[in-house]
Amino acid sequence: MRILVTNDDGIHAPGIAALERIARRLSDDVWVVAPSDEQSGAGHSLTLTQPVRVREVSPRHFAVRFTPTDAVMIALGLILKDHAPDLILSGVNRGPNLGEDVTYSGTVSAAMEGTLAGVRSVALSQSTEERAVGEDAFVAAEQWGPRVLSGLLRADWPAGVLYNVNFPRPERGAIQGIKVTEQGFRDYGRVQLESRTDLRGFEYHWFGLGRETAEPGHETDLKAMREGYVSVTPLHLDMTHHASLGPLRAALAGV
Ligand code: MN
Numbered sequence: 001m002r003i004l005v006t007n008d009d010g011i012h013a014p015g016i017a018a019l020e021r022i023a024r025r026l027s028d029d030v031w032v033v034a035p036s037d038e039q040s041g042a043g044h045s046l047t048l049t050q051p052v053r054v055r056e057v058s059p060r061h062f063a064v065r066f067t068p069t070d071a072v073m074i075a076l077g078l079i080l081k082d083h084a085p086d087l088i089l090s091g092v093n094r095g096p097n098l099g100e101d102v103t104y105s106g107t108v109s110a111a112m113e114g115t116l117a118g119v120r121s122v123a124l125s126q127s128t129e130e131r132a133v134g135e136d137a138f139v140a141a142e143q144w145g146p147r148v149l150s151g152l153l154r155a156d157w158p159a160g161v162l163y164n165v166n167f168p169r170p171e172r173g174a175i176q177g178i179k180v181t182e183q184g185f186r187d188y189g190r191v192q193l194e195s196r197t198d199l200r201g202f203e204y205h206w207f208g209l210g211r212e213t214a215e216p217g218h219e220t221d222l223k224a225m226r227e228g229y230v231s232v233t234p235l236h237l238d239m240t241h242h243a244s245l246g247p248l249r250a251a252l253a254g255v
Helices: 014-026 070-077 098-103 106-116 137-155 223-228 242-252
Strands: 002-006 029-035 053-058 061-065 087-094 122-124 161-167 177-180 193-196 203-207 229-236
Touching: 002 070, 002 161, 014 029, 014 070, 014 122, 014 137, 029 070, 029 177, 053 070, 070 106, 087 106, 087 137, 098 223, 106 122, 106 161, 137 161, 137 177, 137 229, 161 223, 223 229
Parallel strands: 002 029, 002 087, 029 061, 087 122, 122 161, 177 229
Antiparallel strands: 053 061, 161 229, 193 203
16 A cells, blocks of 8 residues: 655654654555645645745655645656555644634645545644644654554545544543544634734734634534544535525525
């Protein structure tokens, strides 16, 4: 089984080293193609206005400028074009991807890109402290990742579906097990923005992540993290809200 490993934290991030070790527990045929620099928050962005460059860092390890989607496209269209991967693993992200995080996440978007190309894809994220972390922060992912992935490889894998896996922080207590969950809703509320002035007197701005939590709700990814379970959410690339189709047709009929 050929596995492509990618991420959004960049090819030198500690989480991708952890994911490569997880992948090697499943196969010897592991390739790493990932952004050269951190791309957290890049979402499903595709670079169309600048040349995309690739650098071979070491055998089977390639750094791509710029985004996670660029990296997956370069992997599938160039580096592995004669022998496509059977599985794409994206992560392990530093920090969870829960609720509406999935719409910003480069980690999840790399798995979306793989899914669009018809390759079974999984996004993996590790809940961590809000700071730079080392490889020891990914111990829970390394312990539980191979088990979760072997289960997913046995599971039904419908077209257009990817799996979003989140690992809780192990220091909050023993991990309780694995829960299949729904995407929750964080309710970020107001934009968190900090404005500063640079040394030349010009104003600039940083976005923050308000880590609020609304009610985690019934079997959501947020609730699983809070209760110490590994969360596995099936996500679907068809974003149509089917319940709205009928009422919307009625509202627009005869306009
Ligand atoms: Mn990230």
